[in-house]
Amino acid sequence: MNALFLAYAYLRYHWARSAVLVVVAALILFVPAATQILLSTSERALVARGEATPLVLGARGSELDLTMSALYFSDERPDPIRMSQVEAIWDSGLAMPLPLHTAFSSGGFRIVGTTLDYFGFRDLEVAQGRGLTLLGEAVIGAEVAQALDKGVGDALVSAPENLFDLDGVYPLEMPIVGVLAPTNTPDDNAIFVDIKTAWVIQGIGHGHEDVVTAADIASGTDALANAAVVQYQRITPENIESFHFHGSQDDFPASSVIVVPNDTRSGTILKGRYLDPESPTQLVEPAGVIRGLVDRIFRIKTLLDVVTAIIAVAALAAIGLAVFLSYRLRAGEIATAVKLGARRGMVLRLLAAETVTLLFVAGGFAMAGAVVVSRNAESWVGFLLALGS
Amino acid sequence: MVEVENLGFGYRGGFRLAIPQLSLADGEKLAIVGPSGSGKTTLLNLVAGILVPDSGRIIVAGTEVTGMSDALRRRFRASRIGFVFQDFALLDYLSARQNILYPYRITPALVLDAAARDRAEALAEACGIGDKLDRHPAALSQGEQQRVAICRALVTRPRLVLSDEATGNLDPDSKARILDLLFRQAEEAGAAVLAVTHDHELLPRFERVLDFAQYRQETPA
Numbered sequence: 347m348n349a350l351f352l353a354y355a356y357l358r359y360h361w362a363r364s365a366v367l368v369v370v371a372a373l374i375l376f377v378p379a380a381t382q383i384l385l386s387t388s389e390r391a392l393v394a395r396g397e398a399t400p401l402v403l404g405a406r407g408s409e410l411d412l413t414m415s416a417l418y419f420s421d422e423r424p425d426p427i428r429m430s431q432v433e434a435i436w437d438s439g440l441a442m443p444l445p446l447h448t449a450f451s452s453g454g455f456r457i458v459g460t461t462l463d464y465f466g467f468r469d470l471e472v473a474q475g476r477g478l479t480l481l482g483e484a485v486i487g488a489e490v491a492q493a494l495d496k497g498v499g500d501a502l503v504s505a506p507e508n509l510f511d512l513d514g515v516y517p518l519e520m521p522i523v524g525v526l527a528p529t530n531t532p533d534d535n536a537i538f539v540d541i542k543t544a545w546v547i548q549g550i551g552h553g554h555e556d557v558v559t560a561a562d563i564a565s566g567t568d569a570l571a572n573a574a575v576v577q578y579q580r581i582t583p584e585n586i587e588s589f590h591f592h593g594s595q596d597d598f599p600a601s602s603v604i605v606v607p608n609d610t611r612s613g614t615i616l617k618g619r620y621l622d623p624e625s626p627t628q629l630v631e632p633a634g635v636i637r638g639l640v641d642r643i644f645r646i647k648t649l650l651d652v653v654t655a656i657i658a659v660a661a662l663a664a665i666g667l668a669v670f671l672s673y674r675l676r677a678g679e680i681a682t683a684v685k686l687g688a689r690r691g692m693v694l695r696l697l698a699a700e701t702v703t704l705l706f707v708a709g710g711f712a713m714a715g716a717v718v719v720s721r722n723a724e725s726w727v728g729f730l731l732a733l734g735s
Numbered sequence: 736m737v738e739v740e741n742l743g744f745g746y747r748g749g750f751r752l753a754i755p756q757l758s759l760a761d762g763e764k765l766a767i768v769g770p771s772g773s774g775k776t777t778l779l780n781l782v783a784g785i786l787v788p789d790s791g792r793i794i795v796a797g798t799e800v801t802g803m804s805d806a807l808r809r810r811f812r813a814s815r816i817g818f819v820f821q822d823f824a825l826l827d828y829l830s831a832r833q834n835i836l837y838p839y840r841i842t843p844a845l846v847l848d849a850a851a852r853d854r855a856e857a858l859a860e861a862c863g864i865g866d867k868l869d870r871h872p873a874a875l876s877q878g879e880q881q882r883v884a885i886c887r888a889l890v891t892r893p894r895l896v897l898s899d900e901a902t903g904n905l906d907p908d909s910k911a912r913i914l915d916l917l918f919r920q921a922e923e924a925g926a927a928v929l930a931v932t933h934d935h936e937l938l939p940r941f942e943r944v945l946d947f948a949q950y951r952q953e954t955p956a
Binding site: 348351352355356358359360678679681682683684685686687688689690692696 | 783785805806809810811812813814816818820822824826827828829833837838839840841842843844847871887
């Protein structure tokens, strides 16, 4: 008790030195713990998303790019595939295809064109407003709503792809009709629209004022369209009828397709159909791709552990030196204690109490930090994964 | 109070201290003078049981210190002997009050109870630092620091106070005042004072003065 009293008095009086030692010791304890928590959570999050997505169909190329594009809406843009591939999946009767069009963005967040089945597949719930019903509407993820400070009734404008392409993509203003409940997945960072809306953004579909009126037809007047024809940049109930698509929908693009087989057998049959290396498309299992990625991350973690251990040893040596020098500086105090009759063990107990108190406080801070990291790991990992996409 | 008989103590490769006989009566104030290195501080350490003599006996308050184990000597020192040092030896991280009560924190031979706390406050009042008990040494003058050290030496009600150049770091005006204070408090506590000093102006205040040069013997090379 007396040793603790003296230790506390010493550490409190020399608070700056004590604080430095506590911070260093706390960091030594905290960093490996936090790294472990975040990596474990990352692994769980990555694997969970991968395992929740049975198969992904896309253009042949990097399996990882395709998986990251389909699961995390990443910046990687695999070559698009034709919608006829989606129809082929439907027609096979073996699986449900969920096309994804992830070529555009708004406010720094990915615009994901898909079908309503995607919301059911991911168990996405609308927290405010309603789901998609009309062409041109958008439902935004929870993180998008918070970051852009947008909600139901607001609107988003798609980012122009090329300012100098006069024949190119026009920005489309999309009213927000719903905000999704947070899921701590990449869906929180996505702006969902119907895939047809994505095609409108791409310029495949468009709406404009009538070029030929009924009177023109009746009088047999030839009409010639030019740049004076007003292109609609927002789809409204008044102009929605004028929106139309040119060409066959089979030729329209999709970035990737999530394929949900009816059963294991169906999945196996489908995988067999896409084994041909000459085929322009591939069917990948995201779980396997993600596991490969996680294995790589954990190989890097091993290196990180070694670096952390080296830093920890160096920092502990520095702390040990600081404590040793502190005890050397206190030789006079120890001599006084001995002259006043201190027990032989008292001096050792006093020094031990100071060291233990420092480590205890440092351990407390490290543990508190680890608890904070642990409690927020899922949302932080979700944010980090979104940053990387 | 103190009886020294045929005391012999030598530093390896250094001088040898040889004291055939030395005594100090209860409540007596004895000054030890002598040139530097004559063994004055060594005698204090021998009497306190910090050093163990090669030969001879030291009896303090009726107890033979030289026959005790290290642990017993420490207990005896904590409960029967008070120390005042030239550099005050106060702990910077403790307040004046905590410094005075420091002996109670470092040995189980003493119990820190309300009586001890009252005694610390009464001593501080008597020494004129009653209003500075919550200050740390850095906030006290040198004279005030030495008063704290005197309170620390006397708070355990020792039978013997060992003073090692207690006034050596003080200005001339403070020296006499601090020494008088030490004597007065020692008298009230019924303690004898064995003091090492270089200050000849202070010697008339002691009841007896012992020149220590006579006890030093050079060790043959």
